[in-house]
Amino acid sequence: MKQLDAFYQDDSNQIQQEETTGVLVQEDDQSFKPHYGNNCMFRFDNGQPQFTIGPHWPLSLCAIISIIVGTYFISSIIHIQSGLWYSLGSIMNGLILEVCFLRVFLKNPGVNFTLNSVARNEKSCQPCKLVKEQGTYHCSKCDICVRGYDHHCPWVGKCIGEGNIIEFQMFLLSFLFFFTCNLILVMI
Ligand SMILES: [Zn+2]
Ligand SMILES: [Zn+2]
Numbered sequence: 001m002k003q004l005d006a007f008y009q010d011d012s013n014q015i016q017q018e019e020t021t022g023v024l025v026q027e028d029d030q031s032f033k034p035h036y037g038n039n040c041m042f043r044f045d046n047g048q049p050q051f052t053i054g055p056h057w058p059l060s061l062c063a064i065i066s067i068i069v070g071t072y073f074i075s076s077i078i079h080i081q082s083g084l085w086y087s088l089g090s091i092m093n094g095l096i097l098e099v100c101f102l103r104v105f106l107k108n109p110g111v112n113f114t115l116n117s118v119a120r121n122e123k124s125c126q127p128c129k130l131v132k133e134q135g136t137y138h139c140s141k142c143d144i145c146v147r148g149y150d151h152h153c154p155w156v157g158k159c160i161g162e163g164n165i166i167e168f169q170m171f172l173l174s175f176l177f178f179f180t181c182n183l184i185l186v187m188i
Contacts, residue, residue: 034047034113035127035128035129035130035143035144036144037127037128037139037142037143037144038054038055038141038142038143038144039052039053039054039055039111039142039143039144039158040052040053040057041053041108041111047113047114048108048111048112048113048114049108049111050107050108051106051107051108052106052107052108052109052111052158053105053106053157053158054141054142054156054157054158054159055141055142055143055157055158056141056154056155056157056158057105057157058157059154059155059157060105060155060156060157063101063155063156064098064101064102064105067094067097067098067101068094068098070094071090071091071093071094071095071097071098071178072094074090074094074182074186075087075088075090075091075094077186078090078182078185078186081186081188082185082188086185086188089181089185090181090182090185093177093178093181093182094178096174096177096178097171097174097175097177097178100167100170100171100173100174100175101156101171103164103167103170103171104153104156104160104164104167104168104170104171105156105157105158107163107164107167108163108164109146109158109159109160109161109162109163109164110136110146110147110148110149110159110161110162110163110164111144111145111146111147111163112130112145112147113130125138125145127143128144128145130145132145133147135147135148135149135162136148136149137149139152139159141159142158142159144159146159146161146163147161147162147163148161148162148163148165149161150165150168153168156168156171
């Protein structure tokens with residue numbers, strides 16, 4: 001009963017604020033604090049993070065170092081076997097792969113803080129205080145809700161969702177391109 005009273009109290013406070021300011025400000029007396037979970041977020045635009053770094057970033061660091069060392073190693077072999085121009089081609093492939101990886105690693109997978117004030121029904125997520133829309137899933141590893149959740153990828157250190165699924169597919173394609181091109185260059 002006390003909780004119910006608290007809800008009504010909260011509603012009336014918000015309505016009062018709306019009436020006085022004309023704008024519904026969500027950071028009212030309850031002072032909504034965005035739940036970041038196990039993520040590091042930065043470069044906010046309209047209250048939404050553009051970049052997020054997930055909890056498994058050390059694995060991503062290992063992956064990017066492996067990609068850089070692997071690219072250098074493969075291009076050195078190609079340089080010895082086939083010459084400078086072929087090795088430059090291999091380095092270019094490696095650069096594309098690294099850029100694609102960094103884009104998935106940094107981009108917000110679908111964390112959205114705008115749906116907080118009405119998070120009072122059974123479809124809401126308690127830790128995030130967000131309304132769970134269809135396709136939104138609370139990742140236990142990242143401890144945050146992600147819209148259009150696809151899966152949690154430990155290699156990029158975080159979730160793949162609607163915000164970075166295209167970048168993730170681009171990364172997979174660039175990996176396939178890198179692998180095929182370098183195989184051909186080694187065999188020449
Ligand atoms: Zn959540
Ligand atoms: Zn996750």
